[in-house]
Amino acid sequence: xxxxxxxxxxxxxxxxxxxxxxxxxxxxxxxxxxxxxxxxxxxxxxxxxxxxxxxxxxxxxxxxxxxxxxxxxxxxxxxxxxxxxxxxxxxxxxxxxxxxxxxxxxxxxxxxxxxxxxxxxxxxxxxxxxxxxxxxxxxxxxx
Amino acid sequence: xxxxxxxxxxxxxxxxxxxxxxxxxxxxxxxxxxxxxxxxxxxxxxxxxxxxxxxxxxxxxxxxxxxxxxxxxxxxxxxxxxxxxxxxxxxxxxxxxxxxxxxxxxxxxxxxxxxxxxxxxxxxxxxxxxxxxxxxxxxxxxxxxxxxxxxxxxxxxxxxxxxxxxxxxxxxxxxxxxxxxxxxxxxxxxxxxxxxxxxxxxxxxxxxxxxxxxxxxxxxxxxxxxxxxxxxxxxxxxxxxxxxxxxxxxxxxxxxxxxxxxxxxxxxxxxxxxxxxxxxxxxxxxxxxxxxxxxxxxxxxxxxxxxxxxxxxxxxxxxxxxxxxxxxxxxxxxxxxxxxxxxxxxxxxxxxxxxxxxxxxxxxxxxxxxxxxxxxxxxxx
Numbered sequence: 088x089x090x091x092x093x094x095x096x097x098x099x100x101x102x103x104x105x106x107x108x109x110x111x112x113x114x115x116x117x118x119x120x121x122x123x124x125x126x127x128x129x130x131x132x133x134x135x136x137x138x139x140x141x142x143x144x145x146x147x148x149x150x151x152x153x154x155x156x157x158x159x160x161x162x163x164x165x166x167x168x169x170x171x172x173x174x175x176x177x178x179x180x181x182x183x184x185x186x187x188x189x190x191x192x193x194x195x196x197x198x199x200x201x202x203x204x205x206x207x208x209x210x211x212x213x214x215x216x217x218x219x220x221x222x223x224x225x226x227x228x229x230x
Numbered sequence: 231x232x233x234x235x236x237x238x239x240x241x242x243x244x245x246x247x248x249x250x251x252x253x254x255x256x257x258x259x260x261x262x263x264x265x266x267x268x269x270x271x272x273x274x275x276x277x278x279x280x281x282x283x284x285x286x287x288x289x290x291x292x293x294x295x296x297x298x299x300x301x302x303x304x305x306x307x308x309x310x311x312x313x314x315x316x317x318x319x320x321x322x323x324x325x326x327x328x329x330x331x332x333x334x335x336x337x338x339x340x341x342x343x344x345x346x347x348x349x350x351x352x353x354x355x356x357x358x359x360x361x362x363x364x365x366x367x368x369x370x371x372x373x374x375x376x377x378x379x380x381x382x383x384x385x386x387x388x389x390x391x392x393x394x395x396x397x398x399x400x401x402x403x404x405x406x407x408x409x410x411x412x413x414x415x416x417x418x419x420x421x422x423x424x425x426x427x428x429x430x431x432x433x434x435x436x437x438x439x440x441x442x443x444x445x446x447x448x449x450x451x452x453x454x455x456x457x458x459x460x461x462x463x464x465x466x467x468x469x470x471x472x473x474x475x476x477x478x479x480x481x482x483x484x485x486x487x488x489x490x491x492x493x494x495x496x497x498x499x500x501x502x503x504x505x506x507x508x509x510x511x512x513x514x515x516x517x518x519x520x521x522x523x524x525x526x527x528x529x530x531x532x533x534x535x536x537x538x539x540x541x542x543x544x545x546x547x548x549x550x551x552x553x554x555x556x557x558x559x560x561x562x563x564x565x566x567x568x569x570x571x572x573x574x575x576x577x578x579x580x581x582x583x584x585x586x587x588x589x590x591x592x593x594x595x596x597x598x599x600x601x602x603x604x605x606x607x608x609x610x611x
Contacts, residue, residue: 095358095359096354097354121476129467147477150369151421151422153420173360175370185478187476200373
């Protein structure tokens with residue numbers, strides 16, 4: 088049985104309530120960052136705490152990746168013959184930050200700026216040992 | 231500013247843009263240097279300094295072994311897409327400060343085919359996950375902009391068709407075949423809403439400029455062009471930039487707006503005084519957004535301006551008269567200097583079939599690149 092291998096090592100944490108992104112927050116000025124930073128890009132402070140980011144937000148903008156990304160660095164399916172386009176967007180996490188993410192929806196007609204999105208895990212390919220390669224993505228929640 | 235501290239461009243040289251199999255990026259830079267030096271009527275050994283850069287074709291200073299070991303000060307510049315702009319700014323500063331009388335800004339490159347491969351060292355997850363493509367940023371920025379300001383796909387197609395039309399009048403351009411708006415719209419969708427012919431490609435080419443003290447310019451040419459402003463700005467907190475895993479909630483208009491304002495202030499003129507502009511058009515949407523970010527119109531006015539042909543050669547504000555990145559491709563080190571080369575040609579009246587009419591006097595360049603930098607120059611004769 089294939090195992091799941093995360094390609095989002097270091098930025099993704101699987102909790103009992105589902106996957107969450109690992110960010111940071113500036114204790115001095117309250118600014119959130121993703122991925123976690125050691126200093127604040129807003130106030131240059133170094134008083135930083137790790138935090139898990141919200142797993143729901145609104146679609147801020149999007150595109151559809153219509154051709155296979157170069158591999159490396161891409162570890163998903165980059166084979167021109169079988170490549171399937173995928174959505175990419177920024178999701179605005181309320182009060183936190185806008186994160187860049189894959190989208191599970193790849194039909195631009197089914198995506199619109201401002202729609203509600205929630206975080207999921209997505210399988211993007213298979214490695215040489217037959218393991219599923221997974222990363223984070225956001226999916227429309229239908230609200 | 232007294233005339234003695236003005237900076238003039240007295241020589242320009244270019245190697246053909248596009249694909250030149252069998253000629254290295256650096257050798258294309260060497261060709262550009264030889265042409266610029268000849269254009270100024272000087273010798274390589276007269277050059278007191280050079281600032282040069284390439285992204286993918288080696289350390290620029292090693293080109294002295296091909297040009298002659300004269301002992302000049304040669305400093306390598308690496309600033310992504312603003313490499314050329316940074317080389318030019320450095321040359322400008324060197325002359326303005328009084329340290330040097332004459333020297334060069336040089337840029338060249340030769341990239342592999344296909345979209346830029348982005349290094350994501352220390353952030354393996356970013357590229358592994360299928361993010362980290364510059365093309366995605368361009369699609370996402372223009373998609374939101376179209377949503378906010380009512381720009382249509384037709385306007386994107388108009389920009390591309392104009393670029394290839396202008397490129398067809400430029401013997402140094404890579405793509406010299408005109409394409410219709412219909413052909414642009416019908417080409418494969420690469421990164422929604424941008425199609426294949428709305429994107430420029432990584433490419434090859436070289437450009438070199440000879441700059442000198444303004445009061446010496448007439449020794450070398452009877453048609454000097456003066457560099458009235460050269461500015462490079464990095465991003466401030468809250469701006470929306472290429473290759474950004476996240477964006478802050480608070481909004482900042484970005485480095486292009488900052489660089490443009492600073493350049494107009496330095497030159498002591500405003501956008502209405504500019505006769506033609508070369509604006510970074512890595513894709514058609516970028517040209518549209520950069521028209522407003524550089525102060526040439528309000529957000530959303532581009533739709534009507536493009537429909538009325540205002541940015542065509544012969545229009546109110548010709549934009550990307552040499553075909554821009556869309557028709558020339560983008561050799562990163564050379565791209566910003568290509569814009570300046572074109573403006574010097576236009577201000578000299580030497581642009582041939584694509585010459586902007588009525589003797590243009592002022593010209594503007596703008597580059598933008600990762601990780602959020604913009605370079606602007608203003609030239610006048």
